Amino acid sequence: MVIIFKTKPSIIACGAVAGPLEKKSVFYSYFDSVVEDERWNQKTNEQGHAMMIQEACNIIMKKANITNNLDIDFFLSGDLVNQMTPTNFAARELAVSFIGMFSACATSVSSAIVASLLTELGASKYAIAGSSSQHNSIERQFRYPVDYGGQKPETAQWTVTAAGYALIGKHDPKLPSIVAGTIGKVVDYGEVNPFHMGGAMAPAAFDTISSHLKKRNQKITDYDLIMTGDLGKIGLKILKAMFAQTGAKQEELDIFRDAGAEFYGEDKSFQSGASGAGCSASVYYSYIEQQLKTGRYKRVLLCATGALLSPLSFQQGQSIPCTAHAIEITME
Amino acid sequence: MIFIDFLLAFVIGGLICVIGQLLMDVGKLTPAHTLSTLVVAGSILAGLGWYQPLIDLAGAGATIPITSFGNALTTGAIAEAEKHGWVGVLTGMFEVTSSGISAAIVFGFIAALIFKPKGKVN
CATH class of the missing domain: 3.40.47.40 (Stage V sporulation protein AD)
Structure with missing residues (x-):
């Protein structure tokens, strides 16, 4: 993968x-x-x-x-x-x-x-x-x-x-470069509520991030940042809990952030945070790219999460299959 | 005591809304299902003859929530059935409720002509 x-x-x-x-x-x-x-x-x-x-x-x-x-x-x-x-x-x-x-x-x-x-x-x-x-x-x-x-x-x-x-x-040593990518598989833990996408997608993110680390022979601490796409505040909590169960320590868990959870700050009117295909894209391809360029981050893992439902599938009572894809970006 | 009337209207009307909120939050019903459930509930209560006493007690607290629409459907059907037999069941349902339904259509139409829906922008 x-x-x-x-x-x-x-x-x-x-x-x-x-x-x-x-x-x-x-x-x-x-x-x-x-x-x-x-x-x-x-x-x-x-x-x-x-x-x-x-x-x-x-x-x-x-x-x-x-x-x-x-x-x-x-x-x-x-x-x-x-x-x-x-x-x-x-x-x-x-x-x-x-x-x-x-x-x-x-x-x-x-x-x-x-x-x-x-x-x-x-x-x-x-x-x-x-x-x-x-x-x-x-x-x-x-x-x-x-x-x-x-x-x-x-x-x-x-x-x-x-x-x-x-x-x-083409590669330019002065610019952020994509060194590896993981294509995620589709994971489904049986969540049927389209108002709880973060919970549905967290296992997919866990699966993709763990396999990326394993296959690359890396530790969480090899990264300055691991940022998921749109798990939201609740989904990010679930993801961290899943990594905590595998023995990750607090300082490792602090490396995880989520674009959707942070997008609108602490404003409660946005419930669990932001989502949408533009959420991870606009954060990764502005804030993250700029932080890499300034040298604040040397190695990041961007893991965008997706819920593969249709309006028809959830009305018919089907659960929500989810996926997550990751790219590892470094700055020399 | 007019104050007691206000209080009863507030409490009974509020309780009907609490049931609706519970249907959505705990029962996980969609807003449309919640609406239909409350209409059907009002209609059944009217059939049992329990809705009119609730209106006598709570006034607008019982007539404003959507359950009152179910009540009107059943009450109209029963009243017309007594006059005209079985056909009355069908004609009666909309006799009492026609003003509400027509108002929804007419005002909905006017609003759609004048306004353009917008999302939250600030």
């Missing part, structure tokens, strides 16, 4: 954009831009969702001094809307080789693994990888339309409006 990237593809540039509510995020200052209108001044939420993806890609190209779309070899991206139309429509505007990828909220990392493989193969000079989510369209897709105003329990999480993308290319 673990892939070692011998050529160590680098993250050349990142683009992270977010919606108006994300000004409340503790990661707000690391984002490249925040748009005042949640629909990106488009007619529908889904069109705004697509616009947000395009904007993140444009920011990346500007940062990397790429003026022609055609210099991008591959676009690997996904979102949570039915048939991923926001991503597909954004890809139409980009007009480069594109594969839609779906690992739910773990797409931020699964797309980066595929981009790294293409780079390692020599098939790609520049590949854009990442994912995004837009609150209104995703809440409607998986739970209730926002205007319905349904109540949420405290285990619920808040789908972020954000996109995070990374330009992955």
